[in-house]
Amino acid sequence: MRIHHLNCGTMRPIGGRLISGGRPARLVAHCLLIETDHGLVLVDSGFGRGALADPAVAVGGMFVRTARPAFDPAELAVSQVRALGYDADDVRHILVTHLDPDHAGGLPDFPGAEVHVHAAEHRAAQVRRGLADRNRYRPSLWTHEPRWALHDVDGDDWFGFASVRPLDGSWPEIRLVRLAGHTAGHVGVAVPTDAGQWLLHAGDAYFHRVTIDGTARVPLGIRIEETSTQTDRAARLTTVDRLRAAHRAGVDVFCAHDPVEYERHAGPRG
Ligand SMILES: [Zn+2]
Structure with missing residues (x-):
């Protein structure tokens, strides 16, 4: 099993100086592409071709104005899948942390894939x-x-979180992990590595690496972003506490948008 770390959407948000201490901020859309014996699994999908054609429809005018995505065709998940020598149809499963457009934007570019999501997230996205x-x-x-493959994530205990195994037993033991607080049915995706460690893609459970390693205070711009996009503050803070404990227990935790976490896994600008 081979795990690729992809950036499927660079953003340069307004107020970036409140994020990176005076320098213009750069955020990424950190996705995983997992090569298995049965086909490819994509974890989150970044922005899609639809965002290049009509950003106001695919992403929303407010998001475009505040997050200021670059919409680089080379960053699309489908472009990066092809650059690795595969077709879009080789992506058999997409596991999405939630259905915000910087995570679900690529879904239409992989029409043959089964899309795994928390049932409550799917419901909220339909009802709007x-x-x-x-x-x-x-x-x-x-x-x-x-x-759609809709999952109620209330099953097994995984480092203090509820989790389910969305793929059948012949696939690697990838798990959807309930990380409550950001959206109605937000989850992380836990992936076992060949080296025997767990990777946890924590989606938007937090936005800045210091949240987990505790080396500094979370920048003001990030705190504003976390608060303005959350649906349940108390649940979000409980999630963060448990993520810190999982990190201390040896889980390799990273979020969707921190460029330093991304480069630590992918290599500089990888
Ligand atoms: Zn996001």
């Missing part, structure tokens, strides 16, 4: 109750009617 959910959930990302 309230202005915030109408802004964040973009219906154009599922008009191709993907094969």
